[in-house]
Amino acid sequence: MHILLVDNEDSFTRNLEHLLAVTTGRAPEVLPYALFQTDLTAECDMLVISPGPGHPREYPAYAPLFTSREQGQPDKPVLGVCLGMQIINECLGGRTERLHGCVHGKAEEIGFLGRRERVARYHSLHVTKLGDGLEALAATDKGVAMALRHRHRPFLGYQFHPESFLTENGEAFIRHALRELL
Amino acid sequence: MPCANCFELPDELALSFLEALGLAGGVDVLLSAKGRHVSFLAGLGPKDELVVRASTSREELERFLFADNRPTVGFLGYEYGLRRLGLASAKDSDFPLGHLKKYETYLLYEAGCVRLVGQARLDGRVAALLERAAEAAAKTAESPAARGSARKESARAEGLGRLVSASLDRQAYEAAVRQAQERIRDGDTYQLNLSIRFTAEAKGLDAYGLFLDLARRHPASYYGYFESGPFRVVSTSPERFMRVRDGQVLSQPIKGTKHLDARFGDREAAGAEQALRTSAKEDAELSMIVDLVRNDISAHCEFGSVRVENHKSVFRVDNLLQMHSDVTGRLKPGSTVLDLLLDAFPPGSVTGCPKKRSCEIIDSLEPHSRNVYCGTLLAIYGRRDMDSSVAIRTGFLDTGAGFFHFYAGSGIVMDSSPSCEYAETLAKAEKFLQLLGGGE
Numbered sequence: 077m078h079i080l081l082v083d084n085e086d087s088f089t090r091n092l093e094h095l096l097a098v099t100t101g102r103a104p105e106v107l108p109y110a111l112f113q114t115d116l117t118a119e120c121d122m123l124v125i126s127p128g129p130g131h132p133r134e135y136p137a138y139a140p141l142f143t144s145r146e147q148g149q150p151d152k153p154v155l156g157v158c159l160g161m162q163i164i165n166e167c168l169g170g171r172t173e174r175l176h177g178c179v180h181g182k183a184e185e186i187g188f189l190g191r192r193e194r195v196a197r198y199h200s201l202h203v204t205k206l207g208d209g210l211e212a213l214a215a216t217d218k219g220v221a222m223a224l225r226h227r228h229r230p231f232l233g234y235q236f237h238p239e240s241f242l243t244e245n246g247e248a249f250i251r252h253a254l255r256e257l258l
Numbered sequence: 259m260p261c262a263n264c265f266e267l268p269d270e271l272a273l274s275f276l277e278a279l280g281l282a283g284g285v286d287v288l289l290s291a292k293g294r295h296v297s298f299l300a301g302l303g304p305k306d307e308l309v310v311r312a313s314t315s316r317e318e319l320e321r322f323l324f325a326d327n328r329p330t331v332g333f334l335g336y337e338y339g340l341r342r343l344g345l346a347s348a349k350d351s352d353f354p355l356g357h358l359k360k361y362e363t364y365l366l367y368e369a370g371c372v373r374l375v376g377q378a379r380l381d382g383r384v385a386a387l388l389e390r391a392a393e394a395a396a397k398t399a400e401s402p403a404a405r406g407s408a409r410k411e412s413a414r415a416e417g418l419g420r421l422v423s424a425s426l427d428r429q430a431y432e433a434a435v436r437q438a439q440e441r442i443r444d445g446d447t448y449q450l451n452l453s454i455r456f457t458a459e460a461k462g463l464d465a466y467g468l469f470l471d472l473a474r475r476h477p478a479s480y481y482g483y484f485e486s487g488p489f490r491v492v493s494t495s496p497e498r499f500m501r502v503r504d505g506q507v508l509s510q511p512i513k514g515t516k517h518l519d520a521r522f523g524d525r526e527a528a529g530a531e532q533a534l535r536t537s538a539k540e541d542a543e544l545s546m547i548v549d550l551v552r553n554d555i556s557a558h559c560e561f562g563s564v565r566v567e568n569h570k571s572v573f574r575v576d577n578l579l580q581m582h583s584d585v586t587g588r589l590k591p592g593s594t595v596l597d598l599l600l601d602a603f604p605p606g607s608v609t610g611c612p613k614k615r616s617c618e619i620i621d622s623l624e625p626h627s628r629n630v631y632c633g634t635l636l637a638i639y640g641r642r643d644m645d646s647s648v649a650i651r652t653g654f655l656d657t658g659a660g661f662f663h664f665y666a667g668s669g670i671v672m673d674s675s676p677s678c679e680y681a682e683t684l685a686k687a688e689k690f691l692q693l694l695g696g697g698e
Contacts (some may be wrong), residue, residue, distance in 0.1 A: 087612040088549055090556035097561040129446045129615040159445075178672045180448040181542035181549070198546070200445035200672075240549050241566045 077258075079104035080120040082112050084128025084135060084159055088198075091239035092126060092157060099250040114140045122153040122257060125160030127237065131201065132159060132166035142167035142231070153230035153257035158199055161224055161233025168207025168226070175202040175220065183242040186222045188214040189252075195222070196240030203235070230257040264373040265388070271395040272296040272367055273470055278394035279365075280466045282387060286331055286359060286484045287469070288637055288645075291477030296367070299375075299637055301331045302384070303362035309486070310338060310356030312346075320596055322358060323638050329375065330638045332358035333484055333491060333649065336628035339604030340621070343614045351627040353654070357486040417468065418662060419459025421694050425626040426454045431683065432676035434623045441619050442672050449546050450610035450619055453667025454683055455626035456653075458694055460662035465490035465655040468662075468693075476689050478575050480647030482635040491630050493652040494689060496575040497582070498645070499605045499634050500555070500598065505589040505642040507555055507598065511547045511607040512648075513669060514540030514581030517685045518574065527579070531572045534579050539673045544570060544581055547669075550611045551585045554602035559587030576651070576689055595644035599636070605648040608632040608667070630654055631665040653690060664690040 079096055081104040083089040089106065097103045104124065107116065114137070117123050125138060141152060142164065156164040162172045179197040186195055193214075203221045206212070210231075213223035224233045238249035267275055279285055279300065289298040308314070308322040323330050334356040340347055341355070363384050364375040372388070426434060431454060438450045469483040469492045482493035498510040516534045518527060534540055552564050564587040572581050589598060609632075610616030631653070636646035653664025666687035668679040684691070 085612065085614045087553050087606065087614075090553040091549060091564075094556050094561050094564060103561065127612075129612045131445060174443055174445075178442060180442075180671065181544075181546035182538070183545075196545075196549075198448055198549075200443055200448075237549075240545075241552060242545055242549075 077102055077122070078120045079122050079124055080117060081106045081124045081126060082109055083107065083126050084109045086126050086128040086159070088237060088239055089126045092124065095239045095246050095250060096124065099247045100254070109135065109137065112137050114138075117141070117152045120152070122155060122254075125154065125156040125163055127158035127160060127198070130159070132163040132172055135159075135163055138163050139167050151229045151231070154232070155253045155257060156231075156233040157239070158235060158237060161235050162201060162203060164231050164233045165203050165207045165210060165224060168210055168231075170203055170207030170210065171205035172201050173204045175200060181242070184216060186214050186216050186236070188223065194242075194244045195236035195238070196242035197236050198240070199235060225256065232256050264371050265392065266370055267367065267372050267392060267395065268370060269294055269296050271398070272298065273474055274395035274398040275372070275391050276300065277398075277467075277470050278391035279387070280470075284485070285466070286361075287482065288331060288635060289473060289481035289483075290479050291473065291481070292479060298365075298367045299329070299331065300365040300367075301359060301361035301363075302365065302387075304359045305362045306360040308358045309354050310334065310358070312341060312355065314355070316596070316600060319358075320594070323596060324594070324641055327640070328360045329364060330358050330360055331484070331636070332356065333482075333486075333630050333635045334599075334603065334633050335630050336604050336608075336632040338633065340617055342600060342603055343617055345614070345617055345621065347621050347627060349627045351629060353489060353627065353629040354486055356633070357484070417460060417463030418693050419461065421456060421458050421691075422661070423457045424454050425456075425624065428680055431680050435670050435674060435676040435679050437623060438619065438670045439672060439674065442670075447616045447619055448611045448671070449543060450616050450670045451608045451632075451667050452620065452670050452679070453624060453628065453631065453665050454687070455628075455631075455663055455665050456687060456690065458662045458664075459660065460655055461660040463655055463662055465492055465662075468492055472689060476576050478651070480635065482647065482649075484635065488656060488658040490655040490657065491635070491652070492654065493630070493635050493647065493649050495635070495647040495650050495652060496573075496580060497607065497648040497650055499636075499648045500602065501645045502589060502595045502598065502643055507559060507587040507589055509551045509555055509585045509602075510582050511544070511551045511585065511605075512580045512582040513544040513547045513607060515668075515682055515686070516579040517682070518577045518579055520577050527574065531579055534572055534581055535570050539671065540581060541570065543669050543671055544583060546611050547607045548583050548585060550606035550613065551602075554606055555585060555587045555598065557601040558590050558593035558598040560590055563588035578685060589642060594641040595638055599634070599644070599646065603634070604632055605634065607669075608648060608650060610669070628665065629663070632667075651686060651689065
C-alpha cells in the first residue's frame with residue numbers, strides 16, 4: 077500500500093509517519109506542503125493530510141481533491157488529522173472558528189463507534205459548520221467534533237491526534253481509517 | 259597511578275583541578291555534577307577548529323566531525339537552527355552560528371579518575387601540567403580559606419558590574435506573552451518559548467572563574483565553558499538535548515517549573531513536587547514537548563523504536579523543581595548523530611510547537627538574538643555516539659565590548675499568566691542576576 081503523507085510544516089508529522097509505517101508495515105511517502113500538487117496523488121492509494129499551524133484557508137492546494145469529479149472518476153481516499161480534518165471540512169464548504177479556551181496536550185475520553193476512547197487533543201480551532209455530505213462520527217462530551225466522515229465519498233478526518241503518545245489506541249484509528257476509506 | 263594514562267583525583271578536588279588547569283589557558287570544558295559525583299571532558303590546546311557560518315554545509319560539518327576518531331567539542335547556536343528551518347533572522351549579531359573544536363589533548367574525568375583520551379601516552383609537557391594542577395588542587399583542599407581563591411572573588415566582586423539592560427522589561431515581556439497567546443488562539447502555535455536577554459558590565463571579568471564559581475555554588479548536569487574568538491561561553495544547563503550511545507538515543511526534555519523557597523525542607527519540597535506533577539497546565543506543557551521531541555528524533559530513528567519513559571519525573575536544581583521525561587529511540591542504521599542532531603535542531607523545549615511557525619513568532623516578539631542560548635553544547639565521539647545539552651541558563655562574555663550577556667525564558671501556553679511567566683523567567687536568571695547584587 078502506498079500512502080502519501082503531506083506535511084503542513086507540523087511538528088507531529090514524523091510521529092504520524094511512524095504510526096502509519098508500524099500499522100501498515102510500509103513507510104509512507106512524506107512530502108512537504110510547499111511541493112504538493114494534486115496530480116502527485118495519482119500513484120498513491122491514500123492521501124494523509126497532516127496537522128499543522130494556522131487556519132485551513134491557508135492551504136488552498138488541497139481544494140481540487142474535493143471538487144466533484146465527473147462520473148467514472150473515483151475520488152482519492154483522504155484521511156485528515158487535526159488541521160487535516162479541518163481542511164477536508166473547509167474544502168467541502170464547512171466552517172472553522174476559534175475554540176473557546178483552546179485545548180493543547182491534553183488526553184480526553186470521547187465516544188467513538190460506541191466505545192470510549194482516550195485521545196490526545198491539540199487544537200485552537202474547531203469545526204463549527206459541517207461541509208456538504210459530512211457527518212460527525214465522534215464528538216467530545218461537550219459536543220466538539222472529533223471525527224468526521226463523508227457519507228458517500230472516501231474522506232475521513234480526526235480532530236484528535238492518533239499519533240500522540242497520549243492516545244491509547246493510535247493504531248486502531250489508522251486501521252479504522254483504512255477499512256473506511258479503501 | 260592505578261592504570262596507564264590515568265590518575266586518581268577525589269570528586270571534591272575536581273573543580274580545583276580544573277581551576278589550576280585553566281591557568282594555562284586554552285581549555286574548554288563540559289562538566290557534569292550529580293550529587294557529589296563530578297565528571298568532565300576537558301579539551302586542551304585546540305588543534306583543529308570549524309567556525310560555523312551561514313555558508314557551512316552539512317557535508318563540511320560531517321567531514322570535520324568524522325575525519326578521525328578524536329572527539330569534537332563545541333556548540334551550535336539557536337540561529338543556526340533557524341537557518342536549518344529555512345528562517346533567517348534579520349537581527350545583527352557577530353556571534354558565530356557555531357564553533358567546533360578538536361584538541362591536542364583530551365582529559366576525561368569520571369569515577370574519581372582523570373584519564374587521557376585518544377592518546378597513546380602522556381607526553382612530558384602535559385604530564386607536568388597535570389601534576390601541577392593536581393598539586394594545586396590538593397593544596398586548595400588542605401586550606402579551606404583559600405578555596406574559591408582570588409579568581410572567584412574577581413569574578414564576583416570586580417569582574418561583573420551592574421546590569422545595563424534587559425531586552426524586555428516587565429511591561430514589554432508581559433505584552434509579548436499576551437501577543438503569543440493571541441497567536442495560540444489563532445492556531446499558529448500551541449506553546450511558545452519567550453526569553454529575555456540581560457546584559458551586564460563585565461570589564462575584566464574572568465569567565466572561566468565565573469564558570470567554576472557557579473559550578474561550585476549551583477551544581478547542574480550540563481555545565482560548559484567554551485572559548486570562541488572574543489567570546490567566552492558559560493553554560494549552566496540542567497537539560498539534556500540528546501545523548502546517543504552506540505545508536506541508542508535518549509532525549510530528556512524539561513517542561514514544568516516550580517520555584518522553591520531556599521528554606522524549604524524535604525516535606526515542603528515533596529508537597530511542591532506533588533503540586534507540579536498534578537498541575538494540568540504543567541502536564542500539558544510537558545506532554546506537548548514530549549510529542550514534539552518524539553517527532554524530532556523520529557526522523558532518524560527506526561520505525562516503532564521511539565518510546566516515552568519516566569514521564570513526569572521531577573528533579574531539583576537552583577531552587578527550582580523541574581519536570582522532565584525520557585524519550586528514547588534507536589538510530590537508523592544509515593543515519594549519524596549529526597543527521598539526528600540537525601533534523602531535531604533547535605531543541606523543541608525552547609522553541610514551541612509546531613516548531614517552524616513558533617520560531618517565526620519568537621523572532622518577531624524577541625528584540626534580541628539568542629546566539630548560543632537555546633542552541634546546544636555538545637561532545638561528539640563518533641557517528642553513533644554523542645552527548646549534548648540544551649543551552650539554557652547560559653550566557654557569554656564579549657571580551658571586546660566588555661559585556662556579559664545572559665538569558666532566561668519561559669514556555670507560554672494558553673493558561674499562562676503573564677506576570678507568573680515573567681516571575682519564572684527571573685527565577686531562571688537568578689543564578690546570574692544574584693552575581694550582580696540581587697537581581698533587578
